[in-house]
Amino acid sequence: xxxxxxxxxxxxxxxxxxxxxxxxxxxxxxxxxxxxxxxxxxxxxxxxxxxxxxxxxxxxxxxxxxxxxxxxxxxxxxxxxxxxxxxxxxxxxxxxxxxxxxxxxxxxxxxxxxxxxxxxxxxxxxxxxxxxxxxxxxxxxxxxxxxxxxxxxxxxxxxxxxxxxxxxxxxxxxxxxxxxxxxxxxxxxxxxxxxxxxxxxxxxxx
Amino acid sequence: xxxxxxxxxxxxxxxxxxxxxxxxxxxxxxxxxxxxxxxxxxxxxxxxxxxxxxxxxxxxxxxxxxxxxxxxxxxxxxxxxxxxxxxxxxxxxxxxxxxxxxxxxxxxxxxxxxxxxxxxxxxxxxxxxxxxxxxxxxxxxxxxxxxxxxxxxxxxxxxxxxxxxxxxxxxxxxxxxxxxxxxxxxxxxxxxxxxxxxxxxxxxxxxxxxxxxxxxxxxxxxxxxxxxxxxxxxxxxxxxxxxxxxxxxxxxxxxxxxxxxxxxxxxxxxxxxxxxxxxxxxxxxxxxxxxxxxxxxxxxxxxxxxxxxxxxxxxxxxxxxxxxxxxxxxxxxxxxxxxxxxxxxxxxxxxxxxxxxxxxxxxxxxxxxxxxxxxxxxxxxxxxxxx
Numbered sequence: 001x002x003x004x005x006x007x008x009x010x011x012x013x014x015x016x017x018x019x020x021x022x023x024x025x026x027x028x029x030x031x032x033x034x035x036x037x038x039x040x041x042x043x044x045x046x047x048x049x050x051x052x053x054x055x056x057x058x059x060x061x062x063x064x065x066x067x068x069x070x071x072x073x074x075x076x077x078x079x080x081x082x083x084x085x086x087x088x089x090x091x092x093x094x095x096x097x098x099x100x101x102x103x104x105x106x107x108x109x110x111x112x113x114x115x116x117x118x119x120x121x122x123x124x125x126x127x128x129x130x131x132x133x134x135x136x137x138x139x140x141x142x143x144x145x146x147x148x149x150x151x152x153x154x155x156x157x158x159x160x161x162x163x164x165x166x167x168x169x170x171x172x173x174x175x176x177x178x179x180x181x182x183x184x185x186x187x188x189x190x191x192x193x194x195x196x197x198x199x200x201x202x203x204x205x206x
Numbered sequence: 207x208x209x210x211x212x213x214x215x216x217x218x219x220x221x222x223x224x225x226x227x228x229x230x231x232x233x234x235x236x237x238x239x240x241x242x243x244x245x246x247x248x249x250x251x252x253x254x255x256x257x258x259x260x261x262x263x264x265x266x267x268x269x270x271x272x273x274x275x276x277x278x279x280x281x282x283x284x285x286x287x288x289x290x291x292x293x294x295x296x297x298x299x300x301x302x303x304x305x306x307x308x309x310x311x312x313x314x315x316x317x318x319x320x321x322x323x324x325x326x327x328x329x330x331x332x333x334x335x336x337x338x339x340x341x342x343x344x345x346x347x348x349x350x351x352x353x354x355x356x357x358x359x360x361x362x363x364x365x366x367x368x369x370x371x372x373x374x375x376x377x378x379x380x381x382x383x384x385x386x387x388x389x390x391x392x393x394x395x396x397x398x399x400x401x402x403x404x405x406x407x408x409x410x411x412x413x414x415x416x417x418x419x420x421x422x423x424x425x426x427x428x429x430x431x432x433x434x435x436x437x438x439x440x441x442x443x444x445x446x447x448x449x450x451x452x453x454x455x456x457x458x459x460x461x462x463x464x465x466x467x468x469x470x471x472x473x474x475x476x477x478x479x480x481x482x483x484x485x486x487x488x489x490x491x492x493x494x495x496x497x498x499x500x501x502x503x504x505x506x507x508x509x510x511x512x513x514x515x516x517x518x519x520x521x522x523x524x525x526x527x528x529x530x531x532x533x534x535x536x537x538x539x540x541x542x543x544x545x546x547x548x549x550x551x552x553x554x555x556x557x558x559x560x561x562x563x564x565x566x567x568x569x570x571x572x573x574x575x576x577x578x579x580x581x582x583x584x585x586x587x588x589x590x591x592x593x
Contacts, residue, residue: 023322023323024231024320024321024322024323025231025234025235025323026234026235026323028234031230031234034230035227035230035231035234038226038227038230039227042225042226042227061271064269064271067269067298068224068225070298071225071227071228071298071319071320072225072227072228074298074319075227075228075231075319075320075321082320086298152243152259153220153243153244153245153250153254154241154242154243154244155221155229155230155232155233155237155242155243155244156233156237156241156242158230158233159237184226185226185246186226186229186230186244186246187246188244189250
């Protein structure tokens with residue numbers, strides 16, 4: 001019933017301590033995979049972002065970006081990257097001179113690139129939803145629960161989406177990716193707006 | 207099968223973090239045991255905390271764009287509706303001063319990132335347990351306070367009611383009683399047999415005296431207790447009063463095979479009201495007579511204390527209970543225990559009230575072989591100076 005297939009789980013990932021990362025999600029591989037995907041989507045361009053914010057003298061944002069990179073690298077078990085991100089964050093906070101900053105940025109950038117490249121190569125593609133016949137009553141029920149969870153800011157909406165992705169994709173082919181992206185980013189207000197819009201334009205209208 | 211939509215009785219945890227990865231991680235770890243709500247920024251976190259379904263606990267990231275975790279915590283603690291929700295900070299910053307700052311703001315705990323699931327689960331569980339106990343305790347305290355207030359108000363009403371009642375009853379009894387006693391006297395006079403008439407007359411007189419003095423005592427007691435009467439004290443000699451009362455009771459001492467000995471025959475100057483003091487002494491000695499073992503001595507002596515003279519009346523008696531000390535002079539005590547002093551009726555509470563009104567103290571305490579009354583009265587300093 002789970003939408004993520006376990007078969008293609010990578011054996012090793014350069015720069016990532018898989019057992020450590022798995023322990024952060026209580027050993028649940030589907031959850032670890034979704035965490036890795038989130039990292040890939042969210043951190044891919046972080047080094048470039050930090051460079052541009054630093055050259056724009058926006059050190060607050062640069063520090064926060066390094067801080068987030070440190071936290072998310074720690075979550076997935078990328079310990080070396082986590083360490084470099086921590087050094088970088090500290091360096092930005094105490095405003096060290098640019099010539100000292102460059103090597104720290106470079107080592108962070110290299111470690112991040114290694115992890116990103118590795119993930120892009122080895123992470124099994126997320127199972128794409130497949131078109132299925134839509135049962136109106138079932139759709140109505142799933143949407144009602146989803147609206148309820150979104151209104152209550154309940155994190156369980158993520159799992160509800162995963163469990164019903166075929167149904168939702170088939171019912172809302174145009175809006176599905178937008179709803180999914182908003183839920184994955186936990187921007188639940190936006191997700192609610194998109195879902196209600198999709199419902200109005202679907203077989204559920206009346 | 208999909209239990210995510212049926213929160214049931216699970217506690218709700220609010221996770222606040224600007225990084226979706228962290229929210230996912232926390233909801234993954236906590237989702238099996240708790241209902242997890244998520245907020246991506248401080249404003250949203252405050253909205254959820256202030257909603258009609260507030261979380262039981264908040265996991266709060268410190269470093270967020272816009273409103274940071276410290277500010278969210280400060281606003282939560284400043285609002286009565288949210289100040290009791292425990293806050294656990296999540297942070298990579300483990301330096302002491304950051305931690306102190308958070309704890310000063312009212313956070314209950316810190317969890318270092320990267321999050322280790324067993325630690326997170328344990329800390330959350332612990333804080334929820336603590337909160338449960340705190341809530342239970344305050345509910346218990348509030349309930350007990352309410353119960354006490356109700357009980358206290360009822361007692362007050364009962365107390366005031368019983369005093370008014372006593373006064374009304376005394377007045378209401380006295381009028382018809384005069385009629386009954388008058389008719390009774392006429393009826394007695396109509397008895398032809400001289401011997402029978404004398405017996406009845408005797409019994410009638412005793413009953414009348416007891417009834418009248420009970421009504422007087424009740425009225426007086428009520429007036430003293432509700433403050434509508436006070437007692438003016440003058441210097442008197444306690445020795446003189448005791449000797450007068452002992453002489454009056456001489457016959458009843460002999461009738462019960464008791465002897466009375468007073469070991470302070472010289473003047474003892476106190477402040478009191480002569481007639482009321484005599485009544486009080488009579489009551490105490492009568493009570494001692496009723497309780498004392500036959501053919502024993504009742505001994506009285508006076509202790510000269512700094513501001514008071516204390517008369518002690520010591521007697522032998524079996525079966526003095528421990529409750530006696532507390533309830534002996536108490537009119538409404540449920541366990542006024544000595545059936546043999548019951549016929550003194552209101553005289554004992556009246557004596558206690560009279561002594562109190564004279565600025566003195568009266569009590570009874572158990573001794574090895576019996577009991578002793580102690581009656582403390584204020585010294586008359588003027589007379590002592592002249593002494």
